[in-house]
Amino acid sequence: MCIRDRTYTYEDALFEQKFSDRYKNIRNCNDFIYQLQEATALSDSEKKLLLAESRFLRAMHYFTLVKRYGGVPLIDEPQQYDPNNLEALMVPRNKEVEIYDFIVKECQEAAQDLPETREAEAKYRANRYVALSLCSRAALYAGSIAVSYTHLRAHETV
Numbered sequence: 352m353c354i355r356d357r358t359y360t361y362e363d364a365l366f367e368q369k370f371s372d373r374y375k376n377i378r379n380c381n382d383f384i385y386q387l388q389e390a391t392a393l394s395d396s397e398k399k400l401l402l403a404e405s406r407f408l409r410a411m412h413y414f415t416l417v418k419r420y421g422g423v424p425l426i427d428e429p430q431q432y433d434p435n436n437l438e439a440l441m442v443p444r445n446k447e448v449e450i451y452d453f454i455v456k457e458c459q460e461a462a463q464d465l466p467e468t469r470e471a472e473a474k475y476r477a478n479r480y481v482a483l484s485l486c487s488r489a490a491l492y493a494g495s496i497a498v499s500y501t502h503l504r505a506h507e508t509v
Contacts, residue, residue: 373412374426380409381429403464407477407485410457414489417450425453451493458486 384405387398409427416423424442433439462482469478 373416376412377409377426378430380405380412381427384409385429399464400466403461403482404477406457406461407465407482410454410461410482410489411485413450413457414454414485414492417447417454417489418492422447423450425450427453447496448493451489454489455486455493458482458489462486 384402387393387401387405390398393401413423413425422444425445426442430440459482461477462479465477465479465482467479469476
């Protein structure tokens with residue numbers, strides 16, 4: 352990841368990923384979304400834009416997870432650490448289709464509030480078409496998995 356201009360490339364996602372890092376990023380998105388609702392220093396339009404960007408980022412992290420691991424735990428709210436109740440932090444895996452549905456929904460809703468284009472100083476931030484691109488990519492992955500599964504089931508021997 353290039354720190355100087357805060358860019359994030361495909362190579363970063365491909366070579367620098369650990370399962371736990373994705374959940375740290377998802378947790379950061381969930382915390383940010385929760386705290387954004389309480390923010391008083393931002394206008395409603397700024398909050399709306401930041402919410403859309405955060406939802407897109409969270410969807411991107413889930414897409415990275417689901418295409419490598421299949422169904423993963425879906426956590427879309429901040430979790431609170433309670434040393435007396437660690438079971439609350441142990442979230443079971445969701446089905447793969449649930450993760451893809453979540454990604455598509457997040458991207459479609461984020462796209463409604465993201466701008467179509469960005470100024471030069473914000474060129475590395477998500478816009479409407481980036482969110483819709485991730486949405487279509489996730490839908491294609493989900494669709495090809497469904498087709499493959501159906502094809503395999505049709506050719507199973509009894």
